[in-house]
Amino acid sequence: MTGAAKTTGTVPVSFRLPRLAAPLYRVVFDQQRTAHGHTLAMWVAELPDSDRRVGVVVSKRVIRDACDRNRAKRLLREAFRLSRHRLKPGVSVILVPRVGIGGKTCREVMRDFERACRRAKIWDKTMDGTG
RNA sequence: AGAGUAAGAAGUGACCGGUCGCUCCUGAUUCGUUUCAGGGGAGGAAAGUCCGGACUCCAUAGGGCAAGAGGCCCGGUUGUUAAAGCCGGGGGGAUGCUGCCACAUCGGCAUCAGCGGAAAGUGCCACAGAAAACGAACCGCCCCGGUCAAACGGCGGUAAGGGUGAAAAGGUGGUGUAAGAGACCACCGGGCGUUUCGCGUAAGCGGCGCCGCAUGGCAAACCCACUCUGGAGCAAGGUCAAAUAGAGGGCCCACGACGCUGCCCGCGUCUUUCCGCUCUGACAAGGGCGGAUUGGGCUCCGGGUAGAUCGCAGAGAUGAAUGACCGGAGCCACAUAUGUGGUGAACAGAAUCCGGCUUACUCACGGCUCUCGUU
RNA sequence: GGAGGGGUGUCUGAGUGGUUUAAAGAACCGGUCUUGAAAACCGGCGUGUCUUACGGGCACCGGGGGUUCGAAUCCCUCCCCCUCCG
Numbered sequence: 001m002t003g004a005a006k007t008t009g010t011v012p013v014s015f016r017l018p019r020l021a022a023p024l025y026r027v028v029f030d031q032q033r034t035a036h037g038h039t040l041a042m043w044v045a046e047l048p049d050s051d052r053r054v055g056v057v058v059s060k061r062v063i064r065d066a067c068d069r070n071r072a073k074r075l076l077r078e079a080f081r082l083s084r085h086r087l088k089p090g091v092s093v094i095l096v097p098r099v100g101i102g103g104k105t106c107r108e109v110m111r112d113f114e115r116a117c118r119r120a121k122i123w124d125k126t127m128d129g130t131g
Numbered sequence: 132a133g134a135g136u137a138a139g140a141a142g143u144g145a146c147c148g149g150u151c152g153c154u155c156c157u158g159a160u161u162c163g164u165u166u167c168a169g170g171g172g173a174g175g176a177a178a179g180u181c182c183g184g185a186c187u188c189c190a191u192a193g194g195g196c197a198a199g200a201g202g203c204c205c206g207g208u209u210g211u212u213a214a215a216g217c218c219g220g221g222g223g224g225a226u227g228c229u230g231c232c233a234c235a236u237c238g239g240c241a242u243c244a245g246c247g248g249a250a251a252g253u254g255c256c257a258c259a260g261a262a263a264a265c266g267a268a269c270c271g272c273c274c275c276g277g278u279c280a281a282a283c284g285g286c287g288g289u290a291a292g293g294g295u296g297a298a299a300a301g302g303u304g305g306u307g308u309a310a311g312a313g314a315c316c317a318c319c320g321g322g323c324g325u326u327u328c329g330c331g332u333a334a335g336c337g338g339c340g341c342c343g344c345a346u347g348g349c350a351a352a353c354c355c356a357c358u359c360u361g362g363a364g365c366a367a368g369g370u371c372a373a374a375u376a377g378a379g380g381g382c383c384c385a386c387g388a389c390g391c392u393g394c395c396c397g398c399g400u401c402u403u404u405c406c407g408c409u410c411u412g413a414c415a416a417g418g419g420c421g422g423a424u425u426g427g428g429c430u431c432c433g434g435g436u437a438g439a440u441c442g443c444a445g446a447g448a449u450g451a452a453u454g455a456c457c458g459g460a461g462c463c464a465c466a467u468a469u470g471u472g473g474u475g476a477a478c479a480g481a482a483u484c485c486g487g488c489u490u491a492c493u494c495a496c497g498g499c500u501c502u503c504g505u506u
Numbered sequence: 507g508g509a510g511g512g513g514u515g516u517c518u519g520a521g522u523g524g525u526u527u528a529a530a531g532a533a534c535c536g537g538u539c540u541u542g543a544a545a546a547c548c549g550g551c552g553u554g555u556c557u558u559a560c561g562g563g564c565a566c567c568g569g570g571g572g573u574u575c576g577a578a579u580c581c582c583u584c585c586c587c588c589u590c591c592g
Binding site for chain 2: 025055056057065066067068069070071074075077078079081082105106107
Protein backbone atom coordinates (compact mmCIF):
# COMPACT_ATOMS: atom_id res chain seq x y z
CA MET A 1 0.00 0.00 0.00
CA THR A 2 2.68 2.48 0.98
CA GLY A 3 4.78 1.21 -1.89
CA ALA A 4 2.15 2.37 -4.32
CA ALA A 5 2.33 5.80 -2.83
CA LYS A 6 6.11 5.87 -3.31
CA THR A 7 5.90 4.87 -6.97
CA THR A 8 3.36 7.60 -7.48
CA GLY A 9 6.00 10.02 -6.37
CA THR A 10 8.40 8.79 -9.02
CA VAL A 11 6.22 10.01 -11.85
CA PRO A 12 7.96 12.97 -13.41
CA VAL A 13 6.45 16.34 -12.66
CA SER A 14 6.34 17.20 -16.34
CA PHE A 15 4.12 14.20 -17.02
CA ARG A 16 1.05 15.04 -19.03
CA LEU A 17 -1.88 12.96 -20.13
CA PRO A 18 -1.81 12.82 -23.93
CA ARG A 19 -4.73 11.77 -26.00
CA LEU A 20 -5.15 9.81 -29.15
CA ALA A 21 -5.99 11.63 -32.35
CA ALA A 22 -9.31 10.90 -33.96
CA PRO A 23 -8.27 8.49 -36.76
CA LEU A 24 -6.11 6.49 -34.38
CA TYR A 25 -9.15 5.23 -32.49
CA ARG A 26 -10.22 3.21 -35.53
CA VAL A 27 -6.69 1.91 -36.03
CA VAL A 28 -6.53 0.67 -32.46
CA PHE A 29 -9.98 -0.89 -32.55
CA ASP A 30 -9.23 -2.69 -35.83
CA GLN A 31 -6.23 -4.49 -34.32
CA GLN A 32 -8.61 -6.34 -32.01
CA ARG A 33 -6.10 -6.91 -29.24
CA THR A 34 -8.41 -6.83 -26.23
CA ALA A 35 -8.16 -7.57 -22.53
CA HIS A 36 -11.09 -7.51 -20.12
CA GLY A 37 -11.31 -6.91 -16.40
CA HIS A 38 -14.27 -6.66 -14.07
CA THR A 39 -14.41 -2.90 -14.34
CA LEU A 40 -13.04 -2.17 -17.79
CA ALA A 41 -12.33 -3.40 -21.29
CA MET A 42 -9.07 -2.51 -23.00
CA TRP A 43 -7.94 -2.30 -26.61
CA VAL A 44 -4.17 -2.43 -27.16
CA ALA A 45 -2.03 -1.42 -30.14
CA GLU A 46 1.53 -0.40 -30.85
CA LEU A 47 1.54 2.83 -32.76
CA PRO A 48 4.51 4.64 -34.30
CA ASP A 49 5.16 8.23 -33.24
CA SER A 50 3.28 7.81 -29.97
CA ASP A 51 4.36 6.47 -26.61
CA ARG A 52 1.91 5.02 -24.09
CA ARG A 53 -1.12 7.07 -24.99
CA VAL A 54 -4.61 6.49 -23.67
CA GLY A 55 -8.11 7.05 -24.95
CA VAL A 56 -11.27 6.70 -22.89
CA VAL A 57 -14.66 5.93 -24.42
CA VAL A 58 -17.73 6.07 -22.17
CA SER A 59 -20.97 5.05 -23.79
CA LYS A 60 -24.34 6.35 -22.66
CA ARG A 61 -25.71 2.84 -23.18
CA VAL A 62 -23.42 1.36 -20.55
CA ILE A 63 -23.65 4.11 -17.94
CA ARG A 64 -26.86 6.05 -18.01
CA ASP A 65 -26.36 8.96 -15.62
CA ALA A 66 -24.01 11.75 -16.57
CA CYS A 67 -22.52 11.92 -13.10
CA ASP A 68 -21.58 8.22 -13.11
CA ARG A 69 -20.15 8.60 -16.60
CA ASN A 70 -17.84 11.36 -15.41
CA ARG A 71 -16.86 9.25 -12.40
CA ALA A 72 -15.96 6.25 -14.54
CA LYS A 73 -14.00 8.35 -17.00
CA ARG A 74 -11.97 10.00 -14.25
CA LEU A 75 -11.25 6.71 -12.54
CA LEU A 76 -9.88 5.19 -15.75
CA ARG A 77 -7.77 8.27 -16.45
CA GLU A 78 -6.38 8.26 -12.93
CA ALA A 79 -5.63 4.54 -13.07
CA PHE A 80 -3.75 5.02 -16.31
CA ARG A 81 -1.88 8.08 -15.04
CA LEU A 82 -0.62 6.31 -11.93
CA SER A 83 0.40 3.18 -13.89
CA ARG A 84 1.74 4.70 -17.07
CA HIS A 85 5.38 4.26 -16.15
CA ARG A 86 4.87 0.50 -15.74
CA LEU A 87 3.68 -0.02 -19.31
CA LYS A 88 5.96 -1.15 -22.10
CA PRO A 89 7.10 1.78 -24.26
CA GLY A 90 5.36 2.28 -27.56
CA VAL A 91 1.97 0.80 -26.70
CA SER A 92 -1.28 2.71 -26.63
CA VAL A 93 -4.57 1.64 -25.09
CA ILE A 94 -8.23 2.53 -25.29
CA LEU A 95 -10.17 2.03 -22.06
CA VAL A 96 -13.91 1.41 -21.93
CA PRO A 97 -15.68 1.10 -18.59
CA ARG A 98 -17.98 -1.80 -17.84
CA VAL A 99 -21.02 -1.91 -15.60
CA GLY A 100 -18.95 -3.33 -12.72
CA ILE A 101 -17.08 -0.07 -12.26
CA GLY A 102 -19.97 1.37 -10.29
CA GLY A 103 -19.06 2.00 -6.66
CA LYS A 104 -15.43 0.95 -7.06
CA THR A 105 -12.55 2.95 -5.63
CA CYS A 106 -9.49 4.12 -7.45
CA ARG A 107 -7.29 1.37 -5.96
CA GLU A 108 -9.66 -1.35 -7.13
CA VAL A 109 -9.69 0.03 -10.66
CA MET A 110 -5.90 0.28 -10.66
CA ARG A 111 -5.56 -3.35 -9.59
CA ASP A 112 -8.00 -4.42 -12.27
CA PHE A 113 -6.11 -2.33 -14.85
CA GLU A 114 -2.83 -4.01 -13.83
CA ARG A 115 -4.32 -7.50 -14.22
CA ALA A 116 -5.63 -6.61 -17.66
CA CYS A 117 -2.22 -5.26 -18.68
CA ARG A 118 -0.44 -8.40 -17.52
CA ARG A 119 -2.88 -10.48 -19.55
CA ALA A 120 -2.17 -8.30 -22.59
CA LYS A 121 1.58 -8.70 -21.92
CA ILE A 122 2.27 -4.98 -21.89
CA TRP A 123 3.23 -4.82 -18.19
CA ASP A 124 6.90 -4.15 -17.52
CA LYS A 125 7.80 -6.86 -14.98
CA THR A 126 11.27 -5.54 -14.29
CA MET A 127 9.86 -3.17 -11.68
CA ASP A 128 7.90 -5.79 -9.74
CA GLY A 129 10.52 -5.93 -7.05
CA THR A 130 9.85 -2.43 -5.92
CA GLY A 131 6.21 -3.07 -5.15
C1' A B 132 -29.38 18.41 28.14
C1' G B 133 -32.19 14.31 26.13
C1' A B 134 -36.09 12.16 23.17
C1' G B 135 -39.55 12.55 19.34
C1' U B 136 -42.66 14.48 15.62
C1' A B 137 -44.09 17.02 11.37
C1' A B 138 -44.58 20.38 7.19
C1' G B 139 -40.69 16.05 3.03
C1' A B 140 -43.01 24.63 5.88
C1' A B 141 -40.12 28.95 4.32
C1' G B 142 -34.59 29.79 4.81
C1' U B 143 -28.86 29.29 5.22
C1' G B 144 -24.60 26.19 4.21
C1' A B 145 -22.22 21.83 1.46
C1' C B 146 -15.76 21.69 6.25
C1' C B 147 -10.24 22.65 6.74
C1' G B 148 -4.91 21.63 5.63
C1' G B 149 -0.99 19.12 2.72
C1' U B 150 1.04 16.22 -1.73
C1' C B 151 0.31 14.59 -6.93
C1' G B 152 -2.68 15.53 -11.34
C1' C B 153 -6.31 18.28 -14.95
C1' U B 154 -8.47 22.89 -17.31
C1' C B 155 -8.61 28.19 -18.17
C1' C B 156 -6.65 33.25 -17.43
C1' U B 157 -2.60 36.71 -16.36
C1' G B 158 2.73 37.76 -16.11
C1' A B 159 7.55 36.19 -17.10
C1' U B 160 10.42 32.43 -19.88
C1' U B 161 11.44 29.30 -24.23
C1' C B 162 12.96 27.39 -30.95
C1' G B 163 8.24 25.79 -29.18
C1' U B 164 2.17 24.07 -27.92
C1' U B 165 8.34 24.33 -23.07
C1' U B 166 9.03 25.79 -18.06
C1' C B 167 7.96 28.77 -13.65
C1' A B 168 4.86 31.92 -10.49
C1' G B 169 0.05 33.83 -9.10
C1' G B 170 -5.18 33.38 -9.57
C1' G B 171 -10.34 31.21 -11.11
C1' G B 172 -12.65 26.13 -11.43
C1' A B 173 -20.20 22.45 -10.75
C1' G B 174 -25.63 22.77 -8.27
C1' G B 175 -29.68 23.77 -4.98
C1' A B 176 -31.63 21.39 -7.88
C1' A B 177 -26.73 22.27 -12.89
C1' A B 178 -32.51 17.98 -14.17
C1' G B 179 -37.54 18.22 -16.50
C1' U B 180 -37.98 22.15 -20.41
C1' C B 181 -43.54 23.82 -17.70
C1' C B 182 -43.49 29.51 -17.95
C1' G B 183 -41.08 34.52 -18.52
C1' G B 184 -37.05 37.91 -19.65
C1' A B 185 -32.18 39.44 -21.54
C1' C B 186 -29.71 38.74 -26.28
C1' U B 187 -29.71 37.71 -31.87
C1' C B 188 -31.92 37.42 -36.71
C1' C B 189 -36.39 37.94 -39.65
C1' A B 190 -40.98 40.63 -40.34
C1' U B 191 -43.29 45.32 -39.31
C1' A B 192 -47.13 52.78 -41.57
C1' G B 193 -51.63 52.58 -38.56
C1' G B 194 -55.83 49.68 -37.15
C1' G B 195 -58.74 45.24 -37.01
C1' C B 196 -59.74 39.84 -37.32
C1' A B 197 -57.92 35.08 -36.05
C1' A B 198 -54.98 32.32 -32.43
C1' G B 199 -52.89 31.77 -27.48
C1' A B 200 -52.58 33.06 -22.29
C1' G B 201 -54.56 35.19 -17.49
C1' G B 202 -58.25 35.45 -13.35
C1' C B 203 -61.38 38.04 -5.83
C1' C B 204 -58.93 42.52 -2.90
C1' C B 205 -54.64 45.03 -0.43
C1' G B 206 -49.42 45.21 0.74
C1' G B 207 -44.46 43.28 0.01
C1' U B 208 -40.64 40.60 -2.85
C1' U B 209 -38.02 38.91 -7.54
C1' G B 210 -38.71 41.05 -12.04
C1' U B 211 -40.96 44.46 -15.24
C1' U B 212 -43.87 47.67 -21.00
C1' A B 213 -47.28 44.62 -18.50
C1' A B 214 -48.40 40.06 -16.31
C1' A B 215 -47.39 35.37 -14.00
C1' G B 216 -44.91 33.29 -9.60
C1' C B 217 -43.74 33.57 -4.23
C1' C B 218 -44.71 35.65 0.97
C1' G B 219 -48.14 38.13 4.51
C1' G B 220 -53.05 39.81 5.53
C1' G B 221 -58.21 40.18 4.22
C1' G B 222 -63.06 38.93 1.62
C1' G B 223 -66.48 35.58 -0.30
C1' G B 224 -67.01 30.22 -1.30
C1' A B 225 -66.64 24.57 -1.53
C1' U B 226 -66.01 19.94 1.17
C1' G B 227 -65.91 17.11 5.75
C1' C B 228 -66.99 16.72 11.02
C1' U B 229 -69.99 18.67 14.81
C1' G B 230 -74.21 21.51 17.61
C1' C B 231 -79.78 22.92 17.30
C1' C B 232 -85.71 17.09 17.19
C1' A B 233 -85.85 17.72 11.77
C1' C B 234 -85.74 20.84 7.00
C1' A B 235 -84.10 25.45 4.37
C1' U B 236 -80.36 27.42 6.90
C1' C B 237 -77.26 29.15 10.78
C1' G B 238 -73.03 28.69 14.54
C1' G B 239 -68.18 26.25 15.66
C1' C B 240 -63.74 23.50 14.01
C1' A B 241 -60.61 21.53 10.16
C1' U B 242 -59.12 21.18 5.12
C1' C B 243 -58.95 22.92 0.01
C1' A B 244 -58.61 25.91 -4.56
C1' G B 245 -57.12 26.83 -11.13
C1' C B 246 -62.66 32.38 -6.81
C1' G B 247 -65.02 37.60 -14.01
C1' G B 248 -69.87 36.20 -16.53
C1' A B 249 -74.96 30.73 -16.59
C1' A B 250 -81.99 36.47 -17.48
C1' A B 251 -75.80 37.87 -24.26
C1' G B 252 -76.27 33.48 -27.20
C1' U B 253 -75.42 28.18 -28.72
C1' G B 254 -74.77 23.27 -26.89
C1' C B 255 -74.94 19.09 -23.39
C1' C B 256 -77.30 16.89 -18.92
C1' A B 257 -76.59 9.30 -20.49
C1' C B 258 -79.64 5.58 -17.54
C1' A B 259 -83.81 6.16 -14.42
C1' G B 260 -87.99 9.32 -14.14
C1' A B 261 -94.45 12.10 -15.63
C1' A B 262 -91.10 15.97 -16.32
C1' A B 263 -83.83 17.65 -16.91
C1' A B 264 -85.96 23.45 -18.49
C1' C B 265 -89.58 29.23 -23.75
C1' G B 266 -92.62 26.38 -15.68
C1' A B 267 -93.37 19.73 -15.42
C1' A B 268 -99.32 15.75 -13.71
C1' C B 269 -96.97 8.83 -13.50
C1' C B 270 -99.25 7.41 -8.92
C1' G B 271 -102.02 10.13 -5.42
C1' C B 272 -105.71 14.13 -3.74
C1' C B 273 -110.05 17.14 -5.22
C1' C B 274 -114.09 18.64 -8.53
C1' C B 275 -117.36 17.47 -12.56
C1' G B 276 -119.64 13.77 -15.88
C1' G B 277 -121.10 8.74 -15.63
C1' U B 278 -123.02 4.50 -12.55
C1' C B 279 -127.52 1.78 -7.79
C1' A B 280 -122.35 1.73 -6.31
C1' A B 281 -117.89 1.00 -9.02
C1' A B 282 -115.13 0.57 -13.40
C1' C B 283 -114.43 4.47 -16.77
C1' G B 284 -114.10 9.42 -18.86
C1' G B 285 -112.44 15.09 -18.78
C1' C B 286 -107.81 19.70 -24.59
C1' G B 287 -110.61 19.74 -15.55
C1' G B 288 -107.99 21.62 -10.89
C1' U B 289 -103.82 20.70 -7.65
C1' A B 290 -96.65 20.71 -6.79
C1' A B 291 -99.00 18.82 0.11
C1' G B 292 -97.48 13.29 -0.21
C1' G B 293 -95.18 8.75 -2.94
C1' G B 294 -91.56 7.37 -6.47
C1' U B 295 -86.72 8.42 -10.01
C1' G B 296 -82.17 10.77 -10.15
C1' A B 297 -75.91 13.64 -9.15
C1' A B 298 -79.50 17.45 -9.63
C1' A B 299 -86.96 18.22 -9.29
C1' A B 300 -88.49 24.50 -9.34
C1' G B 301 -86.98 28.26 -1.41
C1' G B 302 -87.70 26.18 4.16
C1' U B 303 -90.72 25.76 8.83
C1' G B 304 -95.33 26.98 11.01
C1' G B 305 -100.05 29.04 10.24
C1' U B 306 -104.30 31.25 7.50
C1' G B 307 -106.90 29.47 3.62
C1' U B 308 -109.31 25.87 0.19
C1' A B 309 -113.44 21.17 -2.98
C1' A B 310 -108.29 19.60 -2.64
C1' G B 311 -104.06 22.55 -2.74
C1' A B 312 -100.47 26.27 -3.70
C1' G B 313 -96.12 32.67 -1.68
C1' A B 314 -102.63 32.51 -2.98
C1' C B 315 -101.94 35.22 1.84
C1' C B 316 -99.27 36.00 6.86
C1' A B 317 -94.91 35.46 10.55
C1' C B 318 -89.83 34.06 10.90
C1' C B 319 -85.55 32.31 8.17
C1' G B 320 -83.37 32.32 3.27
C1' G B 321 -82.93 34.75 -1.72
C1' G B 322 -82.86 38.63 -5.74
C1' C B 323 -82.53 43.86 -7.19
C1' G B 324 -81.35 48.96 -5.80
C1' U B 325 -78.59 52.09 -2.46
C1' U B 326 -74.40 58.23 -7.56
C1' U B 327 -74.87 61.15 -1.11
C1' C B 328 -76.82 55.31 5.06
C1' G B 329 -72.59 53.29 8.11
C1' C B 330 -67.72 50.53 8.39
C1' G B 331 -63.45 49.25 5.25
C1' U B 332 -57.68 51.57 1.02
C1' A B 333 -60.36 47.69 -1.57
C1' A B 334 -62.70 42.96 -2.46
C1' G B 335 -66.86 43.25 0.56
C1' C B 336 -69.98 43.35 5.10
C1' G B 337 -74.00 45.48 7.77
C1' G B 338 -78.34 48.68 7.54
C1' C B 339 -82.40 50.62 4.66
C1' G B 340 -85.91 50.33 0.50
C1' C B 341 -88.33 47.39 -3.18
C1' C B 342 -89.76 42.35 -5.07
C1' G B 343 -93.61 36.85 -2.96
C1' C B 344 -89.43 35.81 -5.03
C1' A B 345 -90.53 30.27 -11.78
C1' U B 346 -86.13 31.17 -14.81
C1' G B 347 -81.21 24.28 -12.15
C1' G B 348 -76.02 22.48 -13.33
C1' C B 349 -71.65 22.47 -16.66
C1' A B 350 -67.62 28.02 -19.00
C1' A B 351 -60.47 22.69 -16.81
C1' A B 352 -67.97 22.68 -23.46
C1' C B 353 -68.22 26.51 -27.47
C1' C B 354 -68.37 31.27 -25.88
C1' C B 355 -69.08 36.85 -23.92
C1' A B 356 -66.58 41.07 -21.47
C1' C B 357 -61.81 42.75 -19.62
C1' U B 358 -56.17 42.51 -19.52
C1' C B 359 -51.65 40.82 -22.08
C1' U B 360 -49.04 38.67 -26.44
C1' G B 361 -45.22 39.81 -33.90
C1' G B 362 -42.27 35.08 -35.30
C1' A B 363 -38.11 32.01 -34.56
C1' G B 364 -34.43 30.55 -31.51
C1' C B 365 -27.02 30.43 -29.40
C1' A B 366 -27.82 24.14 -33.80
C1' A B 367 -30.05 32.25 -32.98
C1' G B 368 -26.59 35.06 -35.43
C1' G B 369 -21.74 37.97 -36.84
C1' U B 370 -16.66 37.75 -39.01
C1' C B 371 -12.60 35.36 -41.67
C1' A B 372 -12.35 31.79 -45.35
C1' A B 373 -9.45 26.26 -48.26
C1' A B 374 -10.46 22.58 -52.24
C1' U B 375 -13.81 21.62 -56.38
C1' A B 376 -17.30 23.51 -59.91
C1' G B 377 -19.35 27.82 -62.18
C1' A B 378 -19.77 33.31 -63.57
C1' G B 379 -17.23 38.00 -64.58
C1' G B 380 -12.66 41.40 -65.27
C1' G B 381 -7.33 41.76 -66.50
C1' C B 382 -2.50 39.79 -68.27
C1' C B 383 0.66 36.14 -70.81
C1' C B 384 1.44 31.90 -74.18
C1' A B 385 -0.63 29.09 -78.26
C1' C B 386 -3.95 29.35 -82.70
C1' G B 387 -5.79 32.80 -86.64
C1' A B 388 -5.67 37.45 -89.49
C1' C B 389 -3.04 41.88 -90.87
C1' G B 390 1.45 44.86 -91.01
C1' C B 391 7.05 45.38 -90.90
C1' U B 392 9.28 41.54 -95.78
C1' G B 393 9.42 37.97 -101.82
C1' C B 394 9.87 33.55 -97.95
C1' C B 395 11.24 31.63 -92.82
C1' C B 396 12.43 33.34 -87.94
C1' G B 397 11.38 37.51 -85.07
C1' C B 398 8.57 41.88 -83.64
C1' G B 399 4.01 44.81 -83.39
C1' U B 400 -1.38 45.26 -83.58
C1' C B 401 -6.25 43.04 -83.38
C1' U B 402 -9.21 39.43 -81.22
C1' U B 403 -13.04 35.58 -81.87
C1' U B 404 -11.65 33.19 -86.18
C1' C B 405 -12.47 29.37 -89.77
C1' C B 406 -15.59 25.90 -92.56
C1' G B 407 -20.39 24.26 -94.64
C1' C B 408 -25.44 25.47 -96.11
C1' U B 409 -28.68 29.38 -97.23
C1' C B 410 -30.91 34.60 -98.26
C1' U B 411 -30.13 39.76 -100.61
C1' G B 412 -26.68 40.80 -104.46
C1' A B 413 -23.14 41.12 -110.96
C1' C B 414 -18.91 41.16 -107.57
C1' A B 415 -17.35 43.11 -103.06
C1' A B 416 -20.04 43.07 -98.80
C1' G B 417 -23.85 41.98 -95.27
C1' G B 418 -27.64 38.80 -92.65
C1' G B 419 -29.38 33.84 -90.78
C1' C B 420 -28.57 28.59 -89.35
C1' G B 421 -25.25 24.54 -88.14
C1' G B 422 -20.40 22.68 -86.93
C1' A B 423 -15.35 23.21 -85.43
C1' U B 424 -12.09 26.32 -82.87
C1' U B 425 -12.97 29.89 -77.55
C1' G B 426 -6.84 25.51 -75.50
C1' G B 427 -3.41 26.40 -71.24
C1' G B 428 -1.45 29.36 -67.17
C1' C B 429 -1.43 33.49 -63.59
C1' U B 430 -4.18 37.08 -60.96
C1' C B 431 -8.43 39.91 -59.09
C1' C B 432 -13.67 40.31 -57.63
C1' G B 433 -18.54 38.37 -55.89
C1' G B 434 -21.28 34.57 -53.39
C1' G B 435 -20.24 31.15 -49.85
C1' U B 436 -19.26 25.18 -48.33
C1' A B 437 -15.57 22.41 -45.27
C1' G B 438 -13.01 24.67 -41.45
C1' A B 439 -11.65 28.49 -37.96
C1' U B 440 -13.17 32.33 -34.81
C1' C B 441 -16.54 35.59 -32.25
C1' G B 442 -21.15 35.20 -29.73
C1' C B 443 -18.90 33.07 -24.37
C1' A B 444 -19.27 35.19 -19.00
C1' G B 445 -14.97 36.71 -11.97
C1' A B 446 -16.10 28.16 -14.02
C1' G B 447 -16.48 27.29 -19.06
C1' A B 448 -15.09 23.16 -23.25
C1' U B 449 -16.40 21.48 -28.38
C1' G B 450 -12.54 13.90 -28.91
C1' A B 451 -15.73 18.14 -24.08
C1' A B 452 -11.61 20.38 -17.50
C1' U B 453 -13.19 19.38 -10.74
C1' G B 454 -9.88 13.66 -9.75
C1' A B 455 -6.50 10.59 -6.46
C1' C B 456 -3.92 9.99 -1.79
C1' C B 457 -2.80 11.45 3.44
C1' G B 458 -4.23 13.92 7.92
C1' G B 459 -7.69 16.63 11.04
C1' A B 460 -12.58 18.58 12.62
C1' G B 461 -17.79 16.46 12.22
C1' C B 462 -21.19 12.09 12.30
C1' C B 463 -22.38 6.70 13.43
C1' A B 464 -21.47 1.91 16.06
C1' C B 465 -18.95 -0.88 19.97
C1' A B 466 -16.52 -1.34 24.54
C1' U B 467 -16.30 3.38 27.08
C1' A B 468 -10.98 8.53 31.55
C1' U B 469 -10.09 6.97 26.26
C1' G B 470 -9.53 3.69 22.28
C1' U B 471 -10.98 0.82 17.86
C1' G B 472 -13.71 0.40 13.37
C1' G B 473 -16.74 2.68 9.74
C1' U B 474 -18.40 6.94 7.21
C1' G B 475 -16.76 11.43 5.49
C1' A B 476 -22.56 11.53 2.63
C1' A B 477 -28.40 11.68 -0.51
C1' C B 478 -30.14 13.40 -5.24
C1' A B 479 -26.83 14.11 -8.61
C1' G B 480 -22.27 16.98 -13.23
C1' A B 481 -22.59 23.43 -16.10
C1' A B 482 -22.76 24.13 -22.25
C1' U B 483 -25.57 31.71 -23.90
C1' C B 484 -27.17 33.96 -19.34
C1' C B 485 -30.92 35.38 -15.51
C1' G B 486 -35.72 34.70 -12.72
C1' G B 487 -40.01 31.58 -11.45
C1' C B 488 -42.43 26.63 -11.31
C1' U B 489 -42.20 21.29 -10.90
C1' U B 490 -39.66 16.86 -9.68
C1' A B 491 -35.35 13.93 -6.97
C1' C B 492 -32.84 14.04 -2.18
C1' U B 493 -28.57 13.71 2.44
C1' C B 494 -26.38 16.00 6.63
C1' A B 495 -25.77 20.23 9.94
C1' C B 496 -27.91 24.79 11.80
C1' G B 497 -32.55 26.96 12.51
C1' G B 498 -38.32 25.76 13.65
C1' C B 499 -42.33 22.58 16.60
C1' U B 500 -43.83 19.10 20.74
C1' C B 501 -42.65 16.45 25.29
C1' U B 502 -39.48 15.29 29.60
C1' C B 503 -35.57 16.53 33.12
C1' G B 504 -32.10 19.98 35.44
C1' U B 505 -30.37 25.08 36.68
C1' U B 506 -31.33 30.42 37.29
C1' G C 507 -28.64 22.40 -26.22
C1' G C 508 -33.38 23.46 -28.77
C1' A C 509 -38.18 22.22 -31.35
C1' G C 510 -42.22 18.73 -32.14
C1' G C 511 -45.20 14.05 -31.85
C1' G C 512 -46.89 9.86 -29.12
C1' G C 513 -48.20 5.95 -24.80
C1' U C 514 -55.29 1.78 -25.14
C1' G C 515 -55.51 -6.52 -23.87
C1' U C 516 -49.82 -10.79 -26.11
C1' C C 517 -49.38 -7.79 -31.03
C1' U C 518 -51.56 -4.16 -34.76
C1' G C 519 -54.92 -0.63 -33.36
C1' A C 520 -60.40 2.43 -33.42
C1' G C 521 -62.66 5.06 -29.65
C1' U C 522 -62.82 13.18 -28.28
C1' G C 523 -67.61 13.37 -21.62
C1' G C 524 -72.51 8.93 -20.65
C1' U C 525 -74.39 1.22 -18.57
C1' U C 526 -69.04 3.25 -24.63
C1' U C 527 -70.60 -4.92 -23.26
C1' A C 528 -62.95 -0.90 -24.06
C1' A C 529 -64.73 -1.78 -31.29
C1' A C 530 -62.17 -4.68 -35.15
C1' G C 531 -58.21 -7.74 -36.91
C1' A C 532 -53.96 -10.93 -35.84
C1' A C 533 -52.27 -14.57 -32.44
C1' C C 534 -54.05 -18.44 -29.07
C1' C C 535 -57.87 -22.32 -27.34
C1' G C 536 -62.14 -25.54 -28.52
C1' G C 537 -65.57 -27.45 -32.21
C1' U C 538 -67.42 -28.61 -37.52
C1' C C 539 -65.06 -30.41 -42.01
C1' U C 540 -60.57 -34.15 -43.26
C1' U C 541 -57.22 -40.34 -43.13
C1' G C 542 -54.33 -36.10 -41.03
C1' A C 543 -53.17 -30.95 -41.73
C1' A C 544 -54.07 -26.13 -44.12
C1' A C 545 -57.99 -22.95 -45.63
C1' A C 546 -63.08 -21.85 -44.50
C1' C C 547 -67.10 -21.59 -40.89
C1' C C 548 -68.93 -21.41 -35.55
C1' G C 549 -67.80 -20.32 -30.48
C1' G C 550 -64.40 -18.66 -26.75
C1' C C 551 -60.32 -15.61 -25.35
C1' G C 552 -57.03 -8.97 -21.36
C1' U C 553 -54.92 -8.32 -16.21
C1' G C 554 -55.51 -7.92 -10.94
C1' U C 555 -58.63 -8.54 -6.82
C1' C C 556 -63.10 -10.17 -3.93
C1' U C 557 -66.19 -14.47 -3.82
C1' U C 558 -65.72 -22.01 -1.28
C1' A C 559 -66.96 -22.81 -6.34
C1' C C 560 -70.33 -21.77 -10.80
C1' G C 561 -72.00 -17.26 -11.83
C1' G C 562 -70.85 -12.51 -10.68
C1' G C 563 -68.98 -7.69 -8.38
C1' C C 564 -65.09 -3.97 -8.34
C1' A C 565 -60.64 -1.69 -10.23
C1' C C 566 -57.30 -0.91 -14.39
C1' C C 567 -56.62 2.83 -21.22
C1' G C 568 -48.09 4.90 -18.84
C1' G C 569 -48.16 6.80 -12.96
C1' G C 570 -50.48 10.46 -9.59
C1' G C 571 -53.88 14.49 -8.58
C1' G C 572 -57.99 17.70 -9.99
C1' U C 573 -62.78 19.62 -12.75
C1' U C 574 -67.66 17.13 -13.37
C1' C C 575 -73.39 13.67 -11.16
C1' G C 576 -69.99 10.89 -14.35
C1' A C 577 -63.09 11.01 -17.35
C1' A C 578 -59.50 6.46 -21.99
C1' U C 579 -61.58 11.48 -23.36
C1' C C 580 -61.01 17.98 -20.28
C1' C C 581 -56.95 20.42 -16.97
C1' C C 582 -52.20 20.11 -14.02
C1' U C 583 -47.88 17.25 -12.89
C1' C C 584 -44.32 13.17 -13.35
C1' C C 585 -42.25 8.83 -16.20
C1' C C 586 -41.07 6.48 -20.84
C1' C C 587 -40.57 6.18 -26.34
C1' C C 588 -39.89 8.34 -31.27
C1' U C 589 -38.71 12.23 -34.98
C1' C C 590 -36.35 16.81 -36.62
C1' C C 591 -32.64 21.09 -36.22
C1' G C 592 -25.00 21.55 -37.21
